[in-house]
Amino acid sequence: MPGAASAVDPTPASISSPRFADGQLTGVLTVRAAQKAATIDGGSLSARIGTADYPVSVRPVAQTSRGAMLVVDTSGSMGASGMTTVRSAASAFLADAPADVSVGLVSFAGTAGIDVAPTKDRGRIQRAVNGLKSRGETTLYDAVALAAQGLGGFDDRSIILLSDGGDTQSKKATKAQATAALSKYGVRAEVIGFKTAESDNSVLAGFAKVGGGSVAAAGDAAAVRAAFEAAARALDSQINFTIRPAVSVRSLQTVVITGKANGAPFTVSTSVDFGAPPVAEPTTTPAPAADIDVAGPVARIAAPHGMGMTLLVGLVAIFLGVVVLAVAVLAPMFRSGRKRRVDTIERYISPNATMPAERTAQISPSSLSTSLIELGDRVMDGRESTTKTMKLIERADLPLRAGEWWVLRIVAIFVTVAAGLVLFGGGTLMNLVSGILGGAVGWFLPAFVLRFLAKRRSKKFEGQLPDVLTLVASSLATGFSLLQALDAVAKDSAEPAAKEFSRALAETRIGADVGESLERMAQRTQSENMHWAVMAIRIQREVGGNLGETLKTTAKTIREREELRRHVRGLSAEGRMSAYILIAMPIGIFFYEYYTNPSYISLLWTRSLGWVMIASGLVSLVIGVFWMRKVVDVQV
Template sequence: MTRRAPALRVWVAAIALAVLGAVPVAAPGAAAPKPIPATLSDIATDAGDLTGVLTLRSGGGAVEVDDASLHATVGDDDVPLEVDPVTQAPRRAMLVVDTSGSMGEAGMAVARDAAASFLEAAPKDVRIGLVSFANTSGVDVPLTTDRARLLRSVNALESDGETSLYAAIRDAVTALGASGDRSILLLSDGGDTIAKDKARAQKSAVSALKRAGIRAEIVAFKTDETDTSVLDRFAAAGGGSVAQAGDDKAVKAAFTAAATALESQVRWRLTAPETLSGPQKVVLTGTAGGRDFRAASMVDLGDLRASTTDDPSAPAPTVVTSATPESFAAPATSWMKPAAVAALFLGILGLVMALVAPAFQTRRAARVAGVETYLPATESLTRDRPKASGAGALTTSLVAYGDKRMEGRSSASKTMALIERADLALRPGEWWVLRVVSLIVGAALFMLLLGGGWGRLVGLALGLVVGGVVPALVLRFLAKRRAKKFDTQLPDALSLVASSLGSGFSLPQALDAVAKDSADPLAKEFSRALAEARIGSDMAEALERVGTRMDSQNMRWTSMAITIQREVGGNLAETLRTTAATIRDRASLKRHVQALSAEGKLSAYILIALPIFIFVYMLFVNKPYIALLWTTLPGIAMCIAGAVFLAFGIWWMSKVVTVEV
C-alpha cells in the first residue's frame, strides 16, 4: 500500500488538473463587453424635479435601455428614477458640412451619400437643419422635418473656396436655439483658413458650444488640411465623440451611428434630496442591449441650473445650461448665387434676343427703315402698323426705351458714328440694350467666379466695370479695323479711278466701276456716295462725308483734291495718281515706324497682360490662394491699388509707344 500511495496521488492530481482545465476561466476584462458611451443633456427643472435626456452611442444599431437596471445617484444619495419616451420632448439636430475646396468632388460625393443615410435613419420627429461652410458659413435649410428638402439641399452642395469652420459652429449653435435636446453632426477636416485670430475664434466656438449644452458628434474627414486636435476640442465641449473616417464606408457608418444614437435616447426624471444643495454630481447607470453604461454630469441644485464638468469615468459628458448663446454675425446670404445665375441667364437671353431680332426683319421692313433715316423725326412710315406681340413686342419695347435713353446724350452721336463706321446694323436703342445686357452678364459671371462673401461684392463691382467697358472696346476695335481696311484699299482704288478717267470715263462712271470691282468696305462706301450723288448731293461733298464717316484723313485729302481741281481746273486723273502715290508713301513710312516701335509695343502688351493672365490662371489652379485678394480687407485694398496702377500704366505705355506719322 505504501508503494502505491505516490502513484495514486499522482493520478488524483492529474484528474483534478484535467477537471480544472475543462472549466472555462475568463481572462480579466476579456469576456465583459465594453461600456456604452453615454451622456446627459437638456437638464432642467420641472416642478422641483430634475429632468434630462440620456443618449447612448452604441456605435452600432439602436439599443433599448433596461428600465429595471437603471440606477441614479445625486451626490452620494440614491434616488428613484423614472423614464419616459423621448419623443415627448422637442429634439433638434444640425448637419454641419464642410464644402471647402479641400474636400474635393470625391469628398463631397461621400458627404452627400452619408448625409442621405443619416436623414433616412434619423427619427422622424427630430427637426434637422443644414449648415454649410466654405468662404462663409450660413444656414442653408432651417430646422425642419421635411427630409426631401434637406436631401435636395445636401445634393446641391459643391466644393469650393476656403474653410470658415468656427463661424459655422457658431451659426449652428444659434440656429438650434436655447432649449430642448440639441445635437450637431459635423463633417470637416478640422482646418479653418478664414479666421484672422484662429485661437480666439476657436475659443469662442468651443465656449458657445459648451454654454449651450449642445451634443457634438464629429466625423473627421481626412484631407491635406486635417486637424484632429480642433475636432477633439469640439467633441469634448459637446460631450460627443470623434469618428475617424478614412473612406466612404467609414463616413457613412459614422453618420448612421449618429442617427441611431437619436433612436437610443430616453427622457429621465428624478427628485433630488432636499438636504442637498450647491453643485452635485448626477450619475445614471444601467444596461442597454446587454452592455453597461454610465453617464454623469454636474448640477447646481442651488441655482437649479446645469453646468459642465469632466467626469474621469465618463466620456466627457456635457450638461445643458439655460443661458442664451451670445449673438453672432448673421449667416451669409444664400440668395446671391441663385440671383447671379438668374441674372446671367436673363442677360444671355436678352443678348440673344437683341442679336437675333434683326435677322427676322423682312426686306420690306429693312427698306422702310432705310428710308425713314432720311425723314424728319416727327414722320414715320410704320407708326400706323399694328404692334408686334410676344417676344417681338418685348424686344420692340426694350429698343424703344433704349432710344429714349440715348436721345439727347452727348455721347450718342459719337457712338452712332462708331457703329456706322463698323457697319453694324444697330439702332441707338439696340446698342443701349446690348450695353445693359453686358452689364448684367458681366456682374453675374464675376459673382459666380469669385464665390461668396466679399468675393461676390468684388465680383459685382468688377463685373459692372468689365461689362461696361468691353462693349465700347469691341465697338472701337471693329470700327478701327474697318477704317484701316478702307485706307488700305484706297490707293489702289484711286489708281483705278485715274485709269478710268484717262480712258474717257466721267468721275461718277469711274467711281461706279470701282464700286463694282472692289471689295468691302470700299465698295459699300463708294456705292453710298454714288447713291447720295444720284439724289442731288454734290459728288465732292458725298466723298467728303465718306472720309468723315470712315474717319479717313486720306479720303478727306482725296475729296479736297477733287474740289480744288473743279475750282482751278487741271488734269483730275494726274491729281488722283499723285494723291494715291502720296498715300502709299505715307503708309510705307507708317509701317516702317511700326516696325521700329514693335519691340516697345510688344513689351507694353506683355506687361499689361501679365497680371491679368496670372490672375485668371490662379483663379482656376489655386483659387483659395488668390481668393485672399477679395476675402480680406488688405487684399481688397491691394486689388483697388493694383487696378489704379494698371490703368495708369496702360495709359502711359500707350502714349510712349504711339508715334504719329
C-alpha cells in the first residue's frame, strides 16, 4: 500500500509497490516537485526499519514496468466545454509522460468501461480521448475500481482522475469498494477536481489520500492542463529503491525513507509485512511409503451410440469455445459485487522487463471483450442508425454503449444460427435455410426487444404522468415554485418518472431553461401528453395565469383519454386474441408436424409444388398480420 508523505515535510513523496522477497525490500519512490521534475539524490537516501538504519541502493525506474490510467468523467455535467478541456489536457499529459509508461483510458458516464487498455501508442489514446462525448449520469466509483484492477499487471501503478467527485449511478462498486481497490493494488491517485454543481471534494481527497497522491482543484482549462502536466512530471520524478534489512526483521514494520530531491529534504513512510519469524521444525523419521501402483487400470470413455470419438471430442471443443467466447464478451456487463475484473488485463510487459515468453502471448477474457467493444464502436461510429439506436437505448434505460450493443447483436446472430442448425438442421438445403433464418432472427430479435423495452418504459411514464402533474399542481398551490415542485416529483415519484424529472432538474442546474429541459424529456420518452404539459407551462410563462389550475385541467384530460383508451382496449381484447391464435396456428402446426411426422412435412421443401405453397403461405400470413393489426388497432 502506498505511503503518504509526512505532514511537516516541505516536499511531498510516496512509496508504491513495496515488495519483500529473497531478503530484500524493493519499491518505487515518487517525489512531487512544483514546477519541474524532481531529481532524487540517491546518495542522500537512508532507511529506518524499527530502530535500525539501513543503506538504500537505487536503479533507474525505466527498468520497471509502469502503467498509468487516465480516468475521465464524461457525464452530462462536464458539457462540451469540459470535453474540450479534457482533450487539451490529455494531449499535454501524453506529450510529457515518460516513453516507457503504458497509458490507458477509462471513461465513465452512465456506465464505466476501459476504452483503451494500457499501451505505449500515444496516438491511439489521443484518438480515443478526442472521441469522448459528454452525456448521461456519473459512475465514478465503478470507474475508479475498474481502473485499479486494470493496472494489476504493472509494478508501478497510477491513475490520473478528472472528475467533480459526484456519483449518481454506480452499481458495481461503492465508495468504500473503490477506495479498497486503490489500496489493494497499490495505485497512486493523482486527482484533478473539476468544479461543477455536483463537486464533492471529500470523495476526491479520500481517493488521493489512500493512493498516496495529490488533489489539484481546477476551475478552468488552464488549471486542468497544468494539473495534467504535474501528473506527468510525477512520473518523471521516480526511482527504484532496494533495501536489505537484517534477517531478524520480521512481522509488520514501518519503513521510513529520508533523502533529498532538488536539494530539498523529504521523508516518507509505509508499512511492510516482512513475514513471520522462522520456526524450527522437529526432526522426524519419515515412515516408509506404501507401494503405489501408478500404472493401474485406466478408465476408458465410450462415445454415445452411433457417434465416433473424434466427432464427440470435436463437438465438445466447439461447445467449450462458444462458452468461453460468450463469457469473455458478457462477463464485464453482468458481474457485480465482487472481483469482476481481477484478470481483465493480462500483464502488458515493458520491453526491458524479464518475463517468460509464453506470458506475452496470452489474452485475457476482459481484453478480448474490450477489443470486441472497441471494434463495435468503430463500426457504429458515423452510421445514421446509431443515433436512433442510442435514443432507444436511452429511452429503455439500458446501460449499453454503441459498441456493446453491436457485440450483443453479433452474439445473438451466432446463438440463433447455432440454435437453428441444432433444431432444424438436416440435409445441406435444410442447414442453409436454418442458418439464414437463424441469422435473420438473431439480427432482428435484439432490435425488437429494444423497441419493446423502450415502448414499455414510455407507456409506464405515460401512465404516471397524470399523477405527476397533479402532484406538481398541488405543490404549486401550496406556494412552491415550479422547480421546487419538480424536485418533489423527482424525490417522491416512482420510476421512470423520478429519474426523468431528476435528469431534467440536473440540466436546469447547469444552465438549461426549464421549458427546454422538459421538452427534451418529452422527446426522450416519446410522450405526446408530456408535450401538451410542456406547452401549457410555456404558454403560462409567456402570458401569465394560474399554472396549477392549468396543470390540473391537463392531468384530468390525460386521465380521461387514458380511461377511454383502456376501455377500447378491453373491448378489442377478443379480436386481438383471435389474431394471435390465427397467426401462431400455422407456425405451431409446422413445428409439430416436423417433429412428429417429418416425412410428411418434408414434401414442402422436396417438391416444387411445396415451395410454391410455402411462398404463398408466407405471403398470406404477412397480409393477414397487417390486416388484423389494422382491424384491432383503434386510435383514441
